[in-house]
Amino acid sequence: MSRIELKDLRKEFGNTVAVNDLNLTIEDGEFIVLVGPSGCGKTTTLRMIAGFEDPTSGQIELDGKIVNDLEPRDRDLGMVFQSHALFPHKNVADNIVFGLRMQNVGKEEQLKKLHEVSELVRISHLLTKMPGQCSGGESQRIALARTLVTEPSNFLLDEPLSSLDAKLRRELRAECDRLHAELQKTFVYVTHDQEEAMTLADRIVVMDLGEIVQMGSPIDIYSDPVSYFVADFFGNPAMNLIEGEFFKEGDGIEFRSDSFNVSVPASYNNMTPGKGTFGIRPENVNVSSSKGDGSRKIGLVEPLGKDTLLYFETTATRPFVAIVDGTESYSAGEPVELTFPDENMFLFDSNGDRIRS
Amino acid sequence: MAMTLSQKRQTFSVFRYAILTVWLCIVAFPMFWMVGTSFKPDREWFSWPPVYITENATLRNYAIVWANINEYTKADGAHIDPKTGELSQYTQSLQRPWTALRNSTIIAGLATTLAVIFGSVLAYGVSRHQILSESRMFQLLMLRMVPPIVLIAPISLWYRQIGLLDTITGLVILYFLTSLPYAVWMSKSFIDEVPREMEQAAEILGASRWRTIWEVVLPLVRSGLVATFLFILILTWSEYLLALLLSKAEVLTLPVELSKYQGSTEGRVYGRQAALSVGITIPLVFVGLIIRKHLARGFSFGMVRR
Structure with missing residues (x-):
């Protein structure tokens, strides 16, 4: 059970307001996509949930508990980055078990989970390779595995597919969907790609200039846009x-x-x-x-x-x-x-x- | 005649290697001359035409410099003192190369280690948390642009007051401080290369700040830090001016020791100097060999993708 609540969340960088008093409740198990053009505050919002940015004001609650002052590692989150952020000096297996090692999980348990998760994202054949030897799509699967293996309640995904080519993106998009269906965990996914938003989301949150412009199911957003901006953004x-x-x-x-x-x-x-x-x-x-x-x-x-x-x-x-x-x-x-x-x-x-x- | 593309490439590659070879010869020649001279008997140091490779190789220079063996015969090519008609007897007993070697090792080693440790910690803070603004960073570098000669007078006065003149500690502190700017700037360039997301990935996976630095940042900047270490070691190892003026009798370092073989009453004794220089160079070469696999990577400043 996990529920993310953002209350009047605000972030200013100097004189710029990146996120303007945002209110959003993300239900347990929901696949929510924050979408908007670059600079709309979606990534800043995600990074505040993760704990990498301190909110200027407002609250972040996980399961009703205010987590503003918790370190990222204490928030029960997993995050997948745009750059994949694999550790280049560790092989794929060591990358994946990194989180388990940090939690002092026993060696045998580590191995068991390593194999489970690499089956799940289909990278069992890559375990002894170094990240530098893996393709972009493989790297993203490894990054997913590394996050999945620690079994967090919430997954934060920061434009995870934007560095991949179109075909791979479609393939991994389907993968994300499948994982969400299998794991039944909360996914918060940030993208600037309307197509990803449409295909993945249970609920889309359209953002512009630090504010939520419209929220709703993909089909609501598509068929009933509240403004020129939303109408223009969705559809290809x-x-x-x-x-x-x-x-x-x-x-x-x-x-x-x-x-x-x-x-x-x-x-x-x-x-x-x-x-x-x-x-x-x-x-x-x-x-x-x-x-x-x-x-x-x-x-x-x-x-x-x-x-x-x-x-x-x-x-x-x-x-x-x-x-x-x-x-x-x-x-x-x-x-x-x-x-x-x-x-x-x-x-x-x-x-x-x-x-x- | 028109050349195909691959012929052109080949020609270019030959040309490139030719230039590199010439350049290598130019760069390596002083070293060759140093090593060569160290094995030459006295009369060949200045002989004309120059002796490139001596046929009378001798270890005498090394024996005199490093073992203080001072038996000397005409057969070794010794000069006859024109006034007394006797063989020149060099006063090697005044020189203490082994003490100088020990001092240099302690001073350069300690100062360099301190500079790299403090420098990289500072650089991490600057790179990740902007603990120094950009202008502060440049001020730090400016510090290094002050000619050392300007510092000598105030520092020797001050050092005399607090009893640091002619001490190992005194030189360590000074070398540490003067090489700190290099250490900060160089290691910062390597730390900047490590994406922040990589650290954040480790953090969100449950690693503490120190664990993140230890397991993620350090392995990625190790080569760079090693390169920084060698760079600063070379500077401090061969520093002359400050060492000369801040040490009187007790704390002699190798470059100062080297100068004592020159311009003394006996005239210039190049063979001995060369023998000492070889001894000074060997430790650096040795250190370089140990860490060579890091150097190509480190000195390319991350231009080569990891």
């Missing part, structure tokens, strides 16, 4: 976001911009007109062949196999993207008509806050 390819202005048009509201004019659904009729952003996810854009009015030319066709991405030039820096089924054939320069289903539209005001219907 990212949501199409078009700057423009909302005008009152008779009873209804119309959105106008250099590239698109869209009539906003009637449910938004009570909103205040003004500058804002219109958003639609690429997979929600309906593309139909057309030669009539309002048609636009496809700029670039990018077949990915199952799906095909269509790019359209706009006046903004980012092209407008639509995803169509891979079986449909389009070619660059072809005129098509784009329509947006009412229920998939996202509207944001000039502050970037979501406008609700």
Whole structure:
């Protein structure tokens, strides 16, 4: 049983506020992912939980006990670092049993656990090697094993996969998921990669500028972003976001911009007109062949196999993207008509806050 | 004729080795001359054309310098004193090379060990906890840029007051303090190389601060500390000015001893000096040999990945 509670947690570096009065409760066995762009305070938060940074104010509680003044080693935590931080002068086996040795576990017990854990993360064949001889993926597995073997109640993972290539990252991501399912321990995982967050998390905590912007299950975050920032951050390819202005048009509201004019659904009729952003996810854009009015030319066709991405030039820096089924054939320069289903539209005001219907 | 890439590489490599060989000869020549001279009889020290490798090799120089054997015949190539018409008899009885060797070993060894221990502890504090600001670190280095000659007058006066003049302790303290800046700067560069995350990983796995330093940091900086040790040892071992001026009669170190074979009334006795120099150099070479596997790694300042 282990529960991490952060209460008004704050960290300042000089004049910069890295973490701004954060409140967060992480339940036992939960896989929580702190995600956000670099400098959003996610790593600082994790390092405060670990005990490597002293909070400027606020409390960190583990199982209801305030641990602000406890040394990292007394907090019942395991941590996996971005750099793996294996000890280069010890072989893989010695790296893994390091934590057991520090806890004065007997030699036989050490060996038993060493073999159990290396089975678990599938590195039994590496035990006599030196870390320098192992690949990036192997190193990360070793780092995981070294943390797992001490059986902490909470695992802190600081961008553990960001130094790996895409294929390995996917593979180890699945591994993390499997380990979490097997161990039933609390995982706090920090990443700047929205895809990792989406695939791993029970609950995502989106952070920006030291504050929590939104919290929720991956699908909540994806389908119901509270702001421009969250909408922009999740999804690949990212949501199409078009700057423009909302005008009152008779009873209804119309959105106008250099590239698109869209009539906003009637449910938004009570909103205040003004500058804002219109958003639609690429997979929600309906593309139909057309030669009539309002048609636009496809700029670039990018077949990915199952799906095909269509790019359209706009006046903004980012092209407008639509995803169509891979079986449909389009070619660059072809005129098509784009329509947006009412229920998939996202509207944001000039502050970037979501406008609700 | 156009060369293929591999031919070009080969040519370049030959060229590189040629230059390195020439450089090696230039660097090694003084050492060769020192060793060579130490085995030459007196008349060959200055002979022209120079004798590169003597055919009359003798251990006389070593015997006189290190064993104080002072039997001397014309056959050994001794000079005839033009005034008295007698063979020159050098007053070796005044020289005490073994005492000097003992003093140097104690002074340089102790001062260097202290400097490396204190220096690396200080460097750890600077590297990890910023106990000295950057400007303080530079001030520390500036300390080392003060010419020693400036220090001599105040220090000898002061040392006389507190009874440290002409004592081993006096020189140890001074050498320790003057080499501390080097020790701090050099060992800091090695400690900086050890990622903090590595220490934090050890800590969160349950290691105490000291255990972390002992098991993680120290093994990783050992080569660097060994290199630092040798660097400072060479400096303190061959320090002359402070030793000359702060020791009067009792505490003689090897470089000072060496100077006594020069400019004395008998003229310059290069063969003896060379024999003494060889003796001075051997301990350093010996230390270097013992720790050689650390040196390549240490002196590359971490440029070679561990």
